[in-house]
Ligand SMILES: Cc1cc2nc3c(=O)[nH]c(=O)nc-3n(C[C@H](O)[C@H](O)[C@H](O)COP(=O)(O)OP(=O)(O)OC[C@H]3O[C@@H](n4cnc5c(N)ncnc54)[C@H](O)[C@@H]3O)c2cc1C
C-alpha cells in the first residue's frame with residue numbers, strides 16, 4: 001500500500017491530449033517486472049492517485065512506461081509533469097493478458113483509442129518471442145488520424161513477418177487515405193484462423209460489446225477471448241469495493257477477464 005517514489009525521466013507527446021511518461025525508481029533499479037495488462041496506482045502528490053496501465057516493454061526492467069490521456073484533474077497533472085519530478089507508484093496490480101494460454105495460437109489484438117496502451121506490452125512480447133506464437137493481427141480504431149497512438153510503431157509492426165496491422169478512424173478528414181468506420185469494420189480485411197486464435201480486446205465498453213459479438217460470429221471460442229475492464233478505483237487491491245462489477249473487483253480479479261466471465265454483465269446495460 002505504500003507508494004514508492006519514482007522520478008519522471010521523459011514525457012513525450014502522442015496526440016493533443018495523450019502523453020507517454022517514462023518513470024525510474026528514485027533509489028535505482030528494483031526489478032520493475034510486470035505482466036502485460038497489469039496497472040499501477042500513480043500518485044501525483046497533492047492532486048490524487050489513479051490507476052494507469054503499464055504500456056512499456058515487459059523485457060525492459062529499468063523503467064516503467066505509461067500512456068495517459070488527460071481527461072480530468074489527476075490525468076492532467078500527470079501529463080504536465082516536468083522531467084525530474086517525483087511520482088508515487090504502487091503496484092503492479094491486477095491480472096495480465098493470458099500470454100501463456102495464447103502460446104501456439106494466432107494472437108488477435110483489438111484496441112480502441114487509449115485501449116492500445118495496455119495492449120502494447122502484448123505486442124512487444126509476441127514480436128520478441130515470435131517462435132512461441134502464430135500470426136499477430138492488430139485491429140486498431142481511433143476517433144481521427146490525429147488521435148492515433150504510437151504511429152511510428154504501428155508502421156514498424158506492420159513490416160514485421162506474420163503480422164497484420166489494420167487501422168481505422170471514425171472521421172478521416174481530407175488527407176486520410178485509410179479505413180473509416182468503427183473497429184469492427186476491419187474484421188472483413190483481417191486474415192483470421194478462428195479455431196486457433198486468442199483475442200485480447202481493450203477499449204470503450206460499447207466497443208468491446210460489439211467486438212466480442214464479431215469475434216463470436218467469426219467462430220472464435222468465447223474461452224479464447226479476453227477483455228480489459230475499467231472502473232473507478234481507490235485502493236487497487238480489493239479492500240475498498242470502489243471497483244466492484246457484479247461479483248468481481250476489477251482491481252483484484254481483473255482488469256483482464258475472459259469474455260465468459262464478463263458476458264453476463266456486458267449484456268446488462270445498467271451495470
Ligand atoms: C485498470 C485501469 C487502467 C487504466 N489505464 C489507463 C491508461 O493506461 N491510460 C489512461 O489515460 N487512463 C487509464 N485509465 C483511466 C484513468 O484511471 C482515468 O482516466 C483517471 O482516473 C481519471 O482521473 P482524473 O482525475 O484525471 O479525471 P476525473 O476528474 O476523475 O474524471 C474526468 C472524466 O473522466 C471520467 N472518468 C474518470 N475515471 C474514469 C474511468 N476509470 N473510466 C472511464 N472514465 C473515467 C469521469 O467520469 C469524467 O467524465 C485506467 C483505469 C483503470 C481502472
Ligand code: FES
Pocket residue numbers: 232233234235236237238239240241242243244249250251252
Ligand atoms: S479499488 Fe478498492 S476494491 Fe478495487
